[in-house]
Amino acid sequence: PAPRHARRVIALAGCAQPAMAPSINAAAARVLDALGISMVELPGAGCCGAVRFHLDDAEGARADARRNIDAWWPDIEAGRIEAIVMTASGCGVQVRDYGHLLQHDPAYAERGRRVAELTRDIAEVVLAEGEALRARLAARAQPREPLAWHAP
Known part of the structure; x- marks a missing residue:
């Protein structure tokens, strides 16, 4: 969906x-x-x-970390985003390590730490929004069925 909410x-x-499972980010x-x-x-x-x-x-x-930080930093610095959401667990672990990976880089150490702090797995975001999600699901007319969730 096109961005339309204040929360971003x-x-x-x-x-x-994108090559192996391109629908994951779209579903998230x-x-x-x-x-x-x-x-x-x-x-x-x-x-x-x-x-x-x-x-x-x-x-x-x-170098990959610096490129990503450079792409994200204007939105982080301006306060336009509340998190960096990962839908691939391996990427989430890596991005959460940017603070450590760049700790000796004077230009990126603090930015890497901040990016790591903002990084969340999609499961963490969904869990934090549990009440809103429950309300949306309760409003559905369909009978409830068991749901299994396996967070990485």
């Missing part, structure tokens, strides 16, 4: 997920939209750096 979060398209955006939260992917962001990091290319991973 950033999503990372990433590199592997629809759920968040129903909860009054717009999810946006910002131009300039890309791979989180996990692939490079796991291939022993720490400098390449730091």
Whole structure:
């Protein structure tokens, strides 16, 4: 859905997920939209750096982190977003490590720490919105069916 809510979060398209499971971010955006939260992917962001990091290319991973921070920072600094939402658990772990990964970079250490603080798994966001979600589901006329949720 097009962004239309005052509440806004950033999503990372990433590199592997769009090829393997392209519908995940779209589904997450629809759920968040129903909860009054717009999810946006910002131009300039890309791979989180996990692939490079796991291939022993720490400098390449730091370059990926800096690129993402540069893409997200204007919205973070302006207070336009409340979180960076991850729908791929491996990316979430990597982005949450940006503070550590960039701790010795004077230009990015503080920004990396701030990005890590803002990063949430989609399951955490949905859990935090539990009351609103329950109200939406209760309003449905269909009978309730069991629901299983496996958070990574």
